[in-house]
Every structure is written in structure tokens, then in C-alpha cells.
Amino acid sequence: TLQDRLEATFKRLRGKGRLTDADIDATCREIRIALLEADVALPVVREFIGHVKERARGAEVHQALNPAEQVIKIVHEELIQILGGDTRRLRFAKTPPTVILLCGLQGAGKTTLAGKLGRWLKEQGHQPLLVAADLQRPNAVEQLEIIGQRAGVAVFAPERGSGVGDPVDVARRSVEYAKSKLYDIVIVDTAGRLGVDEEMMRQAADIRDAIQPDEILFVVDAMIGQDAVTTAEAFRDGVGFDGVVLSKLDGDARGGAALSVRYVTGRPVMFASTGEKLEDFDVFHPDRMASRILGMGDVLTLIEAAERAFDEKQAAEVADKLKTEKGFTLEDFLAQMQAVRRMGPLSKILGMLPGLGEVRDQINQIDDRELDRIEAIIRSMTPAERADPKIINGSRRARIAKGSGTTVSDVNLLVERFLEARKVMSQLSQGKGLPGMPGLPG
């Protein structure tokens, strides 16, 4: 992958104390090959290498204490520039509703994105409405309805049995509907074709003219490589768009699309889709993408995921409960565990940490079954048992083991570990220090 190649290039570079022009040329050549192999468009590669080379030969590298690090820093900064610099946020209309139109080829991920965007906006307190204006494929409307339901977001669709509807009419009526029902954001899903064709462009342009969207987002499958650029150009000329959404960045996408599309179209990448599930979605951060490409891990994304999962208020409550040893129950423990799990599978969370390249295989073997088992055990307890695990006697143990499909010793182990951990946490939170250790000042 692009990441592996660049990592190898920089490893070679790091071994050198002083850099000659020949070293810089060789490094740039490697980067050039890595980018081309990752399907970055040629003009983008040229421009990128040009900038890097010019800066790398300049004073900032010659005078640096560690020239190799300095070159890597330059590459990082130039990557951020190519990716668009700062994150571009959604613009909301001054008078609601904010109208967002999605366009792109069939299979790009528009309908899925409608659900992800809807869920994400709802989480931030908005009232989004999804609009089924893809009347091309027979079950497109139903697909959006299912996704909307899963996302907990309302869907506006043409009346059933009304025959072939007119997508322009549906889109127009949806905006009126949103106004009357006080939805503040309208997300219009449109039809796509497998290839770019005039009729599709005209339909998207007609919908655009009818509803005057505040944002037009072009959704593009990051795995289509070089084709992403030609498709993006066709949509820029045919419909015009304000921002790009890269989908399927989770696949073996070589990353080239992300680097090219923004440069070639001059439109920023605003969001990234990284899986089929509704939560596999995030704002696109050029600096983080650049770090990821360079193999620096994505610590910032990880931290944000953690912050979202751990409601601060809940954390404060837990801290309070810990002050008295009995206060923290298995019920609280379950809630905490679920908050952590909301961040995603354990392997994915760990995979975002930097420097774990070598142990990636082991990480992939960590499965979430152990956590599933713990959850099952706690769920099989009565509220009284969760509140005070000390009442769990032999017959209760047997019942819990049976109910959770585990063994009595699994249950024992969990209860013991919980009581032990609670004792330690409680003592720490009271400033007494670790058991058996001289008390630390509180």
C-alpha cells in the first residue's frame, strides 16, 4: 500500500545524518512511485513532488538538526495542502431547512451516506429528513426507508402505488413538507448510473434547479482509483458540487482518490465513509489523512471517538460512585463497557494507535468474544445481584452460568475480578494510594 511504501522510504531516509541532493532526489523518486502506484493522478503527483523537492533542497532541511525528520515533516505538510488544508464544515442555511443534495454514480454509497449523515446530524440535535428521489431502481425507495428507520430519521418518499414518480417533483414537495413539519435539514438521495450519462446528469441538474440546495455533495467510491478523477470532473461540469464525500475508504482503497479528487476539482473532501454500518462515518480531516498515509497512526480520530463514547456526565457520576466502595455496581460496569464498545470493535480501536504496525496480526486476532461473554454474564444477573455481587452464592452462580451459556468458574472469575478492581479504584479515588502502599497525598 501507499502507507507501506512511504514508511519504507522514510525508514531508509532516517538512517542518514546529512542529506545530499542525491538523497533528496532518490527519496522524491520513491515517493513519486508510491503515489503513482496508489493511483494518484499524474498532474497531482508532479505538483506534489515539485513542492517537496523545492522545499527539501532549501535551507529548512540543510540547517535542520535532523534533516530526515525535516523532509518527512515537509511531505506531511504538503500532503495536508493537497488534501485541502483545513476541514471544510457543512454550511447551514440562514433560514431552515438546509437542503443537501447527494449525487454520484450508482453504487457510490449515496443512499448509505444519506442514513449516516442523517444519524450524525440528529446526534447533534438536528431534525433531518431523508428524501427518496431515486426512482430509477425498483427498490431504491425501500432501501432508503430501511436505512432511515435504522438511523432513526424520517424519510419522505412518493406515495406507494403512485406509479413511476417524478424525482424532481418528489424533491420539490419534500422541501415544502420539511418547512411545514419543521425539519431543519433535508437530505436528497438521487439516482445514479453505472457510468456517467447525459440523462442522469440532466436529472440531477433538474433536481438542483428545483430545490436550490445549500450544499451539493458528490459521493465517490475511493476504490475506483483513477476513474474517481474523470467521474468527479464529469459531475463538476454536469451538476456542479460544493464538496466531496469519499466512501469505502475502509476497503483496500489505495488512497489515491483522496489525494487527486480535491486537487483536480478544487472542491474539498468533507466526509469519509469507512464501512457499511451507519456509524462508519466521519468528518474528513486532511491532517489526519496525511498522518495516516504516512503511517503516523490516527491518534486524534481515536481520541475523538473515545470522547464521543464517554459521556462526560456519566464519567463524573462514576467518579462519585467510586468514592464509596459499594457505590459502583456491575450495572455501572456494564454501562462503561458498552460505552467503550460503542467506539467500535476492539481490534479497530487498537489499530488506530501509532507504532502498532508490527503487531497488527496479533491485534487482528483479538476478538470481541471475551467482551460478549462478560456482557452475557452480567445480563444474566438480577438487578439485586448487579447492585451487590457479594450476594451471589453457589446456586445463584449456577443459574447465572446457565443463563449466560458460560461456566460457574467464568462467573466466579468475573465477580472476583470486579470486586478486586472496585476495591483498587475506590482506594485510588479516595486518595489512599494502592492497597498495601503508603498513602499518596490526595
Ligand code: GDP
Ligand atoms: P448508491 O447506489 O450510491 O446509493 O450506493 P449505496 O448506498 O446503495 O451503496 C452501495 C453499496 O456499497 C452497498 O452495499 C453499501 O452497503 C456499500 N457501501 C456504502 N458505503 C460504504 C463504505 O463506506 N464502505 C463499505 N465497505 N461499503 C459501503
Ligand code: MG
Ligand atoms: Mg442509492
